[in-house]
Amino acid sequence: MEGEMMTGNLAAAWGARLADVDYIPAFPITPQTEIVEALAKWCESGAMAARFVTMDSEHSMMTAAGAAAATGARVFTATSSQGLLYALEVLYSVSGWRAPLVLVNVSRALAAPITLEPDHNDVLAARDSGFLQIHAETCQEVLDSILMAYRIAEDERVMLPVIVNLDGFYLSFTREPVIMPDLQMVKAFLPPFRPAHLGFKASAPHALGVAVLSGTPYSYFRHQMHLAAMNALEVHREAAAAFEQLVGRRYDVVEGYRLDDADDVLVMTNAFASKGKAAVDVARAEGKRVGLLRLRVIRPWPADAIRHALQGRRAVAVLDQNLSPGQGGILFQEIAACLYHEALRPRALCSFIGGLGGKNLSEGELRTVFEQTAEAGVQGKGIGPVLLYTEAEHREMVQLQDLATEHRA
Amino acid sequence: MWQRETFKKIKQIPREEHVLPGTALCAGCGGLEALRLAAKVLGDEVVYVNAAGCFTMLAAYPFTPFKGSWLYTTMGSAPAGAQGVRDALDVLIAKGRLPERENLKVVVLGGDGSTYDMALSSTSGAITRKLDFYYFCYDNEAYGNTGMQLSPATPYGARTTTSPCSLQHPSGATREKKDIFEIWRAHKPPYIATVAPRYPLDLEEKFARAATFTGPKLFLALSACPTGWLYDPGETPEVAKLAVETGLWPLKEAINGAVTHTYIPKPKPVEEYLKLQGRFRHLFEPVVQTEAIAHIQERVNAYWEQVEKTEKAV
Ligand SMILES: Cc1ncc(C[n+]2csc(CCOP(=O)(O)OP(=O)(O)O)c2C)c(N)n1
Ligand code: SF4
Ligand SMILES: [Mg+2]
Numbered sequence: 001m002e003g004e005m006m007t008g009n010l011a012a013a014w015g016a017r018l019a020d021v022d023y024i025p026a027f028p029i030t031p032q033t034e035i036v037e038a039l040a041k042w043c044e045s046g047a048m049a050a051r052f053v054t055m056d057s058e059h060s061m062m063t064a065a066g067a068a069a070a071t072g073a074r075v076f077t078a079t080s081s082q083g084l085l086y087a088l089e090v091l092y093s094v095s096g097w098r099a100p101l102v103l104v105n106v107s108r109a110l111a112a113p114i115t116l117e118p119d120h121n122d123v124l125a126a127r128d129s130g131f132l133q134i135h136a137e138t139c140q141e142v143l144d145s146i147l148m149a150y151r152i153a154e155d156e157r158v159m160l161p162v163i164v165n166l167d168g169f170y171l172s173f174t175r176e177p178v179i180m181p182d183l184q185m186v187k188a189f190l191p192p193f194r195p196a197h198l199g200f201k202a203s204a205p206h207a208l209g210v211a212v213l214s215g216t217p218y219s220y221f222r223h224q225m226h227l228a229a230m231n232a233l234e235v236h237r238e239a240a241a242a243f244e245q246l247v248g249r250r251y252d253v254v255e256g257y258r259l260d261d262a263d264d265v266l267v268m269t270n271a272f273a274s275k276g277k278a279a280v281d282v283a284r285a286e287g288k289r290v291g292l293l294r295l296r297v298i299r300p301w302p303a304d305a306i307r308h309a310l311q312g313r314r315a316v317a318v319l320d321q322n323l324s325p326g327q328g329g330i331l332f333q334e335i336a337a338c339l340y341h342e343a344l345r346p347r348a349l350c351s352f353i354g355g356l357g358g359k360n361l362s363e364g365e366l367r368t369v370f371e372q373t374a375e376a377g378v379q380g381k382g383i384g385p386v387l388l389y390t391e392a393e394h395r396e397m398v399q400l401q402d403l404a405t406e407h408r409a
Numbered sequence: 410m411w412q413r414e415t416f417k418k419i420k421q422i423p424r425e426e427h428v429l430p431g432t433a434l435c436a437g438c439g440g441l442e443a444l445r446l447a448a449k450v451l452g453d454e455v456v457y458v459n460a461a462g463c464f465t466m467l468a469a470y471p472f473t474p475f476k477g478s479w480l481y482t483t484m485g486s487a488p489a490g491a492q493g494v495r496d497a498l499d500v501l502i503a504k505g506r507l508p509e510r511e512n513l514k515v516v517v518l519g520g521d522g523s524t525y526d527m528a529l530s531s532t533s534g535a536i537t538r539k540l541d542f543y544y545f546c547y548d549n550e551a552y553g554n555t556g557m558q559l560s561p562a563t564p565y566g567a568r569t570t571t572s573p574c575s576l577q578h579p580s581g582a583t584r585e586k587k588d589i590f591e592i593w594r595a596h597k598p599p600y601i602a603t604v605a606p607r608y609p610l611d612l613e614e615k616f617a618r619a620a621t622f623t624g625p626k627l628f629l630a631l632s633a634c635p636t637g638w639l640y641d642p643g644e645t646p647e648v649a650k651l652a653v654e655t656g657l658w659p660l661k662e663a664i665n666g667a668v669t670h671t672y673i674p675k676p677k678p679v680e681e682y683l684k685l686q687g688r689f690r691h692l693f694e695p696v697v698q699t700e701a702i703a704h705i706q707e708r709v710n711a712y713w714e715q716v717e718k719t720e721k722a723v
């Protein structure tokens with residue numbers, strides 16, 4: 001096996017180290033903490049030429065990160081879950097400052113009830129913040145995506161911050177082989193950060209984040225962010241090509257798995273996509289023509305790539321590892337919206353919710369997803385949102401409820 | 410006896426202005442006057458890191474009254490913004506990517522609401538990390554920008570839009586002003602001072618002294634506020650003066666924790682100060698609330714008795 005065994009968290013730390021960042025404001029939270037612990041050690045030992053500062057909260061951490069990037073430093077920071085939401089106000093400020101830093105989010109479901117295990121309500125709460133979002137499936141992809149993220153963020157056509165997301169536990173604490181890119185190659189791929197339009201200095205004073213007095217300048221500046229985010233599609237394409245040429249690994253905005261002749265397609269993100277791919281293999285072995293589309297870049301929304309991958313299919317199922325109470329799966333909505341004008345749009349769109357709070361996605365559940373999706377395709381009528389929750393799991397829940405109410409008997 | 414060393418005469422205050430006129434702030438804003446004076450020592454090689462409040466309207470696109478730089482952050486994290494800017498400047502200078510001559514002073518500009526409550530975690534963190542920065546809190550004793558609501562800096566007896574005087578609470582605000590000076594002092598920063606815009610030599614001297622320290626340099630500026638305190642804008646000098654002369658706003662500094670009062674007033678009765686302002690009018694009309702006024706006076710007396718004891722003992 002090629003590569004060193006390392007956790008997703010360590011791979012994230014290596015991403016920051018190889019990117020030669022200048023500044024790391026940090027705050028601990030499970031399951032992210034190992035990232036900043038590794039970085040603290042490297043900054044202390046001199047292995048990294050960065051300043052590491054433990055802040056008093058993620059709100060402060062994000063403010064310091066954005067302010068440092070706005071001053072001209074290359075900045076890395078990381079958080080999870082409650083921390084990301086604690087910083088949410090500042091995410092909007094930092095993207096408005098057009099400060100191109102990289103934030104790693106290690107997904108963890110949100111309280112209440114409080115848990116440490118993953119789902120994507122945390123990172124999707126930042127969906128509209130102006131941060132670009134890359135969601136990784138493997139530890140290797142975490143490291144590589146961080147390098148790509150800096151190149152895209154710092155491009156003059158973009159100048160927006162990026163979140164690189166990895167799943168808590170399933171990636172953060174899972175060791176996988178990771179091939180370390182050669183430092184010279186990284187240098188060739190990622191030029192030093194020398195922003196032309198950012199920075200505070202005595203000779204060139206400027207005012208950033210200032211008030212506007214009407215909707216006209218507000219709309220103008222917000223729309224500029226939108227245009228810049230859309231530019232990131234092209235910039236990502238260039239970065240992916242350059243990365244492939246230098247490092248030999250290719251990452252597109254979406255990844256198709258056994259899509260070629262697939263009638264039905266399952267759409268997933270992040271680490272559980274590996275489970276989805278395994279389920280595709282099982283179904284294929286049984287002669288079913290199914291495939292998987294993994295969304296890797298969520299912002300900007302790669303509508304064309306998604307349409308291209310899903311047009312002409314019989315049925316599409318979106319497996320959201322998130323829940324918008326009162327609505328359903330968040331990504332389902334976005335997929336449905338971008339297929340509406342597609343002449344060859346699938347006959348049925350199905351919405352499944354699974355893996356909430358890190359709940360397992362079993363082979364049986366995925367088999368059911370494929371069966372119900374095929375049936376929906378035949379009927380020409382979509383279904384959902386359907387919560388994946390097995391009978392065995394429900395029995396376990398009933399037992400817990402019995403214990404919780406025992407004293408009443 | 411505390412003595413000014415740099416600023417002995419009014420003539421010594423530089424004439425050059427660093428906060429230019431024509432901003433959207435109210436006429437007679439005491440906070441802005443204090444900042445204008447402070448900037449005479451701070452100069453132009455500054456980046457102001459601002460928290461949400463009245464002063465946010467200083468830099469409104471496409472205008473700024475400063476020759477220096479500006480970063481608006483949030484209501485709760487301006488000190489963290491200062492941390493990011495300071496650290497980045499240090500790193501860039503150390504790595505040779507920014508010449509030393511491009512260096513800037515980092516100055517937080519926050520109101521009392523931000524300073525006393527929401528940004529307190531951020532401030533506490535910055536002081537504990539020994540961040541080399543200035544903190545300028547303009548204290549107008551309420552959430553001003555949102556229309557004068559009760560803040561933790563609102564003094565007992567003041568009427569705000571969320572501490573109206575009523576039958577149950579005839580005095581308006583019923584709790585005492587939070588002592589942010591002592592909260593800051595417990596963090597042991599090298600320099601803390603209170604200032605008032607009507608005492609320019611005292612103010613300039615303190616900024617000049619602060620400049621000799623590395624680390625957190627914290628200022629609490631009395632910001633007499635015609636709009637919120639309900640008096641005529643032309644009376645700001647008088648209001649600011651009486652705040653000090655009645656002993657309600659002590660002028661003091663703390664160098665490495667050691668407190669010195671920089672001006673000892675021959676205290677006038679607090680009524681003289683209270684009577685000038687609409688926010689205290691209910692203490693005098695329709696009936697005089699003798700107890701409430703006496704309470705305010707007693708607290709001032711007790712404060713200065715304590716000062717006399719401790720500072721004489723030194
Ligand atoms: C998180 C957050 N909550 C509330 C506000 C609304 N807000 C804006 S300015 C302000 C008052 C700030 O009071 P203070 O710090 O005393 O400054 P002043 O307005 O008096 O200048 C408030 C509450 C905000 N901007 N951000
Ligand atoms: S409301 Fe008060 S503090 Fe705010 S700008 Fe007006 S005078 Fe100044
Ligand atoms: Mg205020």
